[in-house]
Amino acid sequence: xxxxxxxxxxxxxxxxxxxxxxxxxxxxxxxxxxxxxxxxxxxxxxxxxxxxxxxxxxxxxxxxxxxxxxxxxxxxxxxxxxxxxxxxxxxxxxxxxxxxxxxxxxxxxxxxxxxxxxxxxxxxxxxxxxxxxxxxxxxxxxxxxxxxxxxxxxxxxxxxxxxxxxxxxxxxxxxxxxxxxxxxxxx
Numbered sequence: 205x206x207x208x209x210x211x212x213x214x215x216x217x218x219x220x221x222x223x224x225x226x227x228x229x230x231x232x233x234x235x236x237x238x239x240x241x242x243x244x245x246x247x248x249x250x251x252x253x254x255x256x257x258x259x260x261x262x263x264x265x266x267x268x269x270x271x272x273x274x275x276x277x278x279x280x281x282x283x284x285x286x287x288x289x290x291x292x293x294x295x296x297x298x299x300x301x302x303x304x305x306x307x308x309x310x311x312x313x314x315x316x317x318x319x320x321x322x323x324x325x326x327x328x329x330x331x332x333x334x335x336x337x338x339x340x341x342x343x344x345x346x347x348x349x350x351x352x353x354x355x356x357x358x359x360x361x362x363x364x365x366x367x368x369x370x371x372x373x374x375x376x377x378x379x380x381x382x383x384x385x386x387x388x389x390x391x
Contacts, residue, residue, distance in 0.1 A: 205287050209279070212339040214363035216256075217268045218275060219339035220282065222290055225263055231341045232260040232297075233357035243297050245289040252285065254278040259340065259358030260296065266339035266358040311346035311353075319384050320347050326381060327354070331374055335360060342374070350386035352378060366390070 208221040232242070235257045240246035245265075246258045254273025259266040267282050269275065289296075312320045324344050335342050340360030346353040354374070360366050375388040 205291060207283055207286055212359035213365045214359045217266050217339055217359035220265045220286055222286055226265055227260045227262055231357060234258045244294050245296055248285045252278055252281040261336055316347055319382055322382055323352055323378060326378060345391045350384055352385055352388045353391045354388060356390050
């Protein structure tokens with residue numbers, strides 16, 4: 205098995221491509237060892253000293269390191285854990301964790317349903333594919349008083365360029381199509 209790696213805009217995060225499906229549907233962002241209980245692979249990755257976060261996408265795994273660790277020291281152990289997992293044939297998720305999509309409640313007024321549907325469609329068709337290429341994900345969380353609230357996951361969480369992505373990329377895109385949108389903020 206050959207696992208490719210790609211840099212992401214976030215220097216603390218590397219994207220690992222195992223050459224096969226990782227998540228059949230949705231994404232899963234795990235930021236602690238407690239969160240990792242949902243996945244045997246994530247549990248194994250969090251045992252690697254220096255791993256601060258794990259994100260599963262459709263065909264990739266993004267791993268975020270702590271500030272005091274270096275990729276040359278931890279990358280071989282991460283590659284080994286990923287390879288061992290996929291060669292073993294073990295499931296990615298344990299039991300009930302199979303419904304991995306972020307289930308936090310969305311918030312918006314019923315009168316804004318049409319605007320919210322357009323926001324979601326634009327995010328789904330134009331934003332998420334580009335962000336997945338960078339090892340992350342962005343999902344809609346809410347819309348209130350012209351402000352769109354988005355949840356940034358994977359390589360996007362804590363990325364130095366995430367503010368620019370939100371302000372100059374996503375905000376401008378949404379404002380172009382929806383004059384009701386005045387600002388985009390992370391949650």
